Amino acid sequence: MNIFNWIEQHLKPEPSTTDAMIYDDMESQSDCSLIGIYRPFDGTKRSHWSERGSVLDFLCATGGEGRRLLDFGPGDGWPSLLLAPYALEVVGLDSSRKRVQVCRTNAQRMGINNAWFQRYRTADPIPFPAESFDGVIAASSIEQTPDPKEILAEIHRILRPGGRLRIFYEGLAGYRGESERDLAILEQGRAACKMLLYDRDIARERVIQYAIDLQVSKSDLLERLGTDRPEYSNLTVEILQRIEPMIERTRVVETIHPSGQTWVRWLGQVGFRSVRPTHDGSRGAVVMYDRLTGPNRPMDVGDVDDMIRPAVELAVNLECPLHRDPRITATK
Numbered sequence: 001m002n003i004f005n006w007i008e009q010h011l012k013p014e015p016s017t018t019d020a021m022i023y024d025d026m027e028s029q030s031d032c033s034l035i036g037i038y039r040p041f042d043g044t045k046r047s048h049w050s051e052r053g054s055v056l057d058f059l060c061a062t063g064g065e066g067r068r069l070l071d072f073g074p075g076d077g078w079p080s081l082l083l084a085p086y087a088l089e090v091v092g093l094d095s096s097r098k099r100v101q102v103c104r105t106n107a108q109r110m111g112i113n114n115a116w117f118q119r120y121r122t123a124d125p126i127p128f129p130a131e132s133f134d135g136v137i138a139a140s141s142i143e144q145t146p147d148p149k150e151i152l153a154e155i156h157r158i159l160r161p162g163g164r165l166r167i168f169y170e171g172l173a174g175y176r177g178e179s180e181r182d183l184a185i186l187e188q189g190r191a192a193c194k195m196l197l198y199d200r201d202i203a204r205e206r207v208i209q210y211a212i213d214l215q216v217s218k219s220d221l222l223e224r225l226g227t228d229r230p231e232y233s234n235l236t237v238e239i240l241q242r243i244e245p246m247i248e249r250t251r252v253v254e255t256i257h258p259s260g261q262t263w264v265r266w267l268g269q270v271g272f273r274s275v276r277p278t279h280d281g282s283r284g285a286v287v288m289y290d291r292l293t294g295p296n297r298p299m300d301v302g303d304v305d306d307m308i309r310p311a312v313e314l315a316v317n318l319e320c321p322l323h324r325d326p327r328i329t330a331t332k
């Protein structure tokens with residue numbers, strides 16, 4: 001029997017939402033890996049330049065310098081906390097209580113006082129008046145909500161005329177092949193873990209996600225699975241039957257993961273007057289990193305930003321083919 005059918009029949013998962021079944025249960029949703037939030041910037045590293053390019057991408061694409069920005073679904077505070085030094089004010093809106101708490105703690109630790117974070121209930125309207133933001137940024141978050149097209153309509157409502165939305169999303173095309181069905185295991189304290197199973201339907205642009213909470217540590221579970229690298233291909237119904245007594249709770253959610261083409265269509269339908277899929281600022285930053293060598297390559301984050309900014313500006317204004325599921329800028 002197929003694993004997913006077995007889960008449905010034997011574990012009878014409760015319908016849930018991603019904020020409740022995943023994001024509320026994570027101390028850090030980035031594994032404390034975010035540069036500039038959890039780890040210092042290191043100018044010798046290409047990946048750190050790429051990260052600065054990604055942050056400046058949101059700033060340049062929204063024209064957000066000195067403006068009021070909304071970060072929809074900030075997670076651990078990315079990119080809101082890194083954009084705050086440039087913006088007039090950044091508001092992070094997330095439906096996960098835990099994520100809002102973590103963002104507030106990170107802002108306080110970083111000494112940022114023009115970013116504030118607010119929780120609202122999944123599927124409620126966005127709790128801000130019409131035309132109250134100059135720019136909106138959303139990184140891998142709108143596709144985690146129950147109705148992404150409705151969120152786009154809400155974002156359109158709260159943007160001022162001429163205001164811009166920049167989105168970065170998880171398209172499914174990159175998962176074609178072995179990763180269409182996937183497994184991850186998250187540590188949940190010392191004696192518990194969460195098994196996440198993904199069934200990705202690329203043609204329908206849908207993902208069914210199961211979260212199985214287990215009363216066993218991640219390392220013990222891996223031992224029982226007979227592996228140190230959890231992979232979907234190692235999982236069998238027999239293994240699930242063996243670990244069933246340790247299962248505390250099983251939840252399921254189906255999310256919509258639009259392709260670039262679907263995002264562009266929806267953004268037009270909800271009323272944006274210009275919708276442009278473009279290249280990514282991080283690409284501009286790594287081109288600069290590769291061109292510069294030795295003493296010509298700055299180390300300080302401010303100098304790196306000055307160096308990469310023209311390349312980022314260029315990238316975010318350069319049209320990118322839609323089949324690559326690129327970042328999109330939509331103007332009201």
Ligand SMILES: C[S@@+](CC[C@H](N)C(=O)[O-])C[C@H]1O[C@@H](n2cnc3c(N)ncnc32)[C@H](O)[C@@H]1O
Binds near residue numbers: 073140
């Ligand atoms: C993949 S994380 C991305 C976090 C962050 N933007 C980043 O890129 O690191 C998705 C975020 O969306 C949030 N989220 C899930 N459902 C949501 C909803 N209905 N409304 C707002 N945020 C939601 C989650 O709580 C989480 O913070």
